[in-house]
Amino acid sequence: xxxxxxxxxxxxxxxxxxxxxxxxxxxxxxxxxxxxxxxxxxxxxxxxxxxxxxxxxxxxxxxxxxxxxxxxxxxxxxxxxxxxxxxxxxxxxxxxxxxxxxxxxxxxxxxxxxxxxxxxxxxxxxxxxxxxxxxxxxxxxxxxxxxxxxxxxxxxxxxxxxxxxxxxxxxxxxxxxxxxxxxxxxxxxxxxxxxxxxxxxxxxxxxxxxxxxxxxxxxxxxxxxxxxxxxxxxxxxxxxxxxxxxxxxxxxxxxxxxxxxxxxxxxxxxxxxxxxxxxxxxxxxxxxxxxxxxxxxxxxxxxxxxxxxxxxxxxxxxxxxxx
Numbered sequence: 285x286x287x288x289x290x291x292x293x294x295x296x297x298x299x300x301x302x303x304x305x306x307x308x309x310x311x312x313x314x315x316x317x318x319x320x321x322x323x324x325x326x327x328x329x330x331x332x333x334x335x336x337x338x339x340x341x342x343x344x345x346x347x348x349x350x351x352x353x354x355x356x357x358x359x360x361x362x363x364x365x366x367x368x369x370x371x372x373x374x375x376x377x378x379x380x381x382x383x384x385x386x387x388x389x390x391x392x393x394x395x396x397x398x399x400x401x402x403x404x405x406x407x408x409x410x411x412x413x414x415x416x417x418x419x420x421x422x423x424x425x426x427x428x429x430x431x432x433x434x435x436x437x438x439x440x441x442x443x444x445x446x447x448x449x450x451x452x453x454x455x456x457x458x459x460x461x462x463x464x465x466x467x468x469x470x471x472x473x474x475x476x477x478x479x480x481x482x483x484x485x486x487x488x489x490x491x492x493x494x495x496x497x498x499x500x501x502x503x504x505x506x507x508x509x510x511x512x513x514x515x516x517x518x519x520x521x522x523x524x525x526x527x528x529x530x531x532x533x534x535x536x537x538x539x540x541x542x543x544x545x546x547x548x549x550x551x552x553x554x555x556x557x558x559x560x561x562x563x564x565x566x567x568x569x570x571x572x573x574x575x576x577x578x579x580x581x582x583x584x585x586x587x588x589x590x591x592x593x594x595x596x597x598x599x600x601x602x603x604x605x606x607x
Contacts, residue, residue, distance in 0.1 A: 294318065295329045323493070331431055397423045399439070402548045402572075404527075412446040413453065418526050419547035436479075439547060440472040442524050444485075460508040463489040463497070470524040474540045479508045482519050529572030538563040538581070541571075542598070549574045553596045560587065560598060 298315055301308075319326055399405045401420045408414050410427040417423060421439025426432070434443075436457040445453045447466030455462040457471055457479040467486025473479050481490050482505040490506045490513055491497035498506055498513045505516035517534070525531055531544050539561035542553050548571060555561055563585060569577045578596065582589045586601040 291322075291324055291328050295325065298329065395425050397421075397425065401546070401550055411448065411451075411453075414444040416442040416444075416527065421547070436471050436473045438473055440470065440524075440526055440544075442468070442470045442484075442527065444468040457508075459492050459511055460513075461491050463491070465489070467502075469500075470526075472526075472544075474536075474543060477510045478540065480516070481506045481508070482516075482524065484519070484522065484524075526571070529570055531569050531571045533565050533567055533569060535564045535566050537561060538565050538585070538598075541565050541569060541577070541581070545569075545571050545574055545577050548572045549596070551594060551596050553578075553598065556597050556599045560600065 298318065301311060302315075319329065397405065397407055397415070397417060399417050399419055399421045403419055405417045405421075406414065407417070409425055409432075411432055413432075415423065415425075415434075418440040421441060422437035423439070423441055424435040424437060426434070430451065432448075432451050432453040434441075434453070434455045436455060443453075443455065443464070445464045445467060453464040455464070455471055457473045458476055460479040460481075462469070462471060462481055465487045467483060467488055469481060469483045469486075469488050471479065471481055481488065481500065483500045483502055485502055487499060487501045489497040489499055490508065492508060492511050492513060495511070495513055498515065500506055500515075503518045503520075505519050507514050507516050526544070529548075531541070533541055539555060542555060546553050553574075565581070565585065567580070567584070569580065571577055574596075578589045578598070581587060581598075588599045588601050590597040590599065
């Protein structure tokens with residue numbers, strides 16, 4: 285059993301105990317300790333608690349009640365059935381059903397959306413939310429009866445989320461989590477440990493482990509680098525620049541700029557010197573025009589661009605090896 289399965293099983297057991305007709309008060313401190321032990325404990329418990337009251341579980345248990353339960357005598361003819369929440373004999377069945385839904389349904393309901401380099405895509409999700417994806421982007425989405433999750437594996441996505449009070453919408457990008465409060469916002473995964481977030485309507489909470497969440501409202505932006513969240517200058521535009529093929533860079537590493545250009549280039553662009561990855565870059569770049577961006581970088585930052593048959597190489601100026 286992996287760790288997530290174990291946490292889900294423990295959370296389901298606590299849900300079952302708490303929803304019994306009589307809850308042992310002595311178990312309260314143990315429950316508090318379990319909840320305080322991990323943010324993941326609290327997240328899974330909250331999901332299960334929402335599921336416990338959801339129509340999805342009620343419908344599933346309605347089917348389970350009609351099946352025979354081992355060790356139980358069938359009800360007497362004409363006996364009135366009692367509500368499943370008050371029947372102790374259905375507690376185990378409910379716990380098993382919760383685990384089945386939590387552990388199996390998410391895997392079955394995950395949808396992956398991808399785009400090729402230079403190709404954008406718009407998708408309307410099952411809940412009515414809309415996502416606009418830039419080139420070379422991968423997004424995994426779960427729309428479940430009790431929650432809505434998305435994982436940005438790579439690339440950049442503009443989210444226009446349909447507001448729902450009962451189901452949160454969360455976006456994960458590496459260690460960064462964006463919790464939506466009903467809004468339109470952009471998430472740009474610029475590297476394994478680097479994500480940029482900008483809000484165009486409403487508000488979101490941006491957070492990473494062990495740091496307090498930063499609330500962003502319309503016009504606000506944030507950058508998450510190596511697990512640290514930093515607020516960015518206010519946004520003056522009404523939509524992300526990438527939708528029109530541009531990128532506004534303000535003292536960002538060259539590696540980030542090239543990563544964004546790569547979303548539009550069919551040929552791999554290689555930075556052949558480690559120091560170039562961190563070279564600070566500023567300016568407004570037409571990232572959908574690869575040659576134009578590389579020419580601007582070559583002129584302003586004294587690097588050499590070598591166009592090969594299959595790749596494009598960027599080297600420090602004066603390095604003519606293999607040119």
